[in-house]
């Protein structure tokens with residue numbers, strides 16, 4: 001089968017590999033849609049600790065497809081031909097995190113497309129642990145394969161927003177107008193935010209966002225402090241999301257957030273830039289709550305899949321380009337330049 005295989009930093013190869021064979025406890029998925037994520041771009045650019053020439057990896061962790069083969073010992077619930085969304089992260093199943101439903105926080109967590117082969121290939125082998133832990137979720141007719149793949153980042157965004165305790169009528173400020181920032185914007189609106197302000201260093205991106213969601217208040221980063229002040233009567237935002245990898249944006253978030261405000265640092269920072277000076281008096285006097293989030297639990301994955309399935313939120317309008325696997329280099333380049341929003345690899 002054809003696959004996009006990472007061999008190390010800046011060494012992604014489109015190549016023929018052996019189609020995976022499953023054992024009696026595993027499931028074989030025929031990939032239909034796999035979305036390109038910012039973390040894929042970082043892995044391609046910088047490499048990843050467990051990936052090298054001797055241990056190459058098929059990337060892609062935002063995956064949907066059709067079950068084409070089920071091992072005879074898998075639960076009878078799974079059937080050939082079933083349309084599914086695949087959550088990529090699974091845990092040991094035994095530790096306290098796993099037992100509490102947070103397999104994505106397990107110390108030994110593993111992810112398809114990172115530690116095991118993922119969705120930038122015609123077929124994906126789903127290991128027994130992922131089958132047994134509930135990572136394979138059927139989706140209804142109302143959800144497209146692209147929508148089912150995009151549920152993965154949506155579930156991570158939901159995890160971040162849950163921590164921010166958004167109430168109807170709140171003002172949300174989102175720093176970073178990429179696909180993640182836009183998913184935050186859409187979820188915040190769904191959740192009853194009175195206004196959602198979104199900012200980015202790229203005017204082109206803000207234009208695209210405005211076209212996708214007309215009710216967004218788009219603000220250029222150079223004018224941010226003044227605009228947030230004007231839009232919130234000098235109070236600042238109730239909820240502020242930092243959906244970019246910028247230490248400066250993290251520090252600024254404290255200034256732009258209101259008394260009793262909640263902040264989520266969604267974007268991780270590049271190695272060497274993770275030590276950030278924050279004005280702790282702002283945390284103290286404004287009683288700010290600063291949260292972080294990474295990945296998503298399976299229960300959050302199911303929750304957002306419900307949102308998508310029931311039409312509470314549309315995610316496919318964030319797709320700027322769909323391309324077959326043969327042309328993956330083109331969308332990797334586009335995503336590397338932060339051009340457009342979400343890129344999808346589709347399979348016939």
Ligand SMILES: [Zn+2]
Nearest residue numbers: 037039062153
């Ligand atoms: Zn992702």
Ligand SMILES: [Zn+2]
Nearest residue numbers: 092095098106
């Ligand atoms: Zn565990």
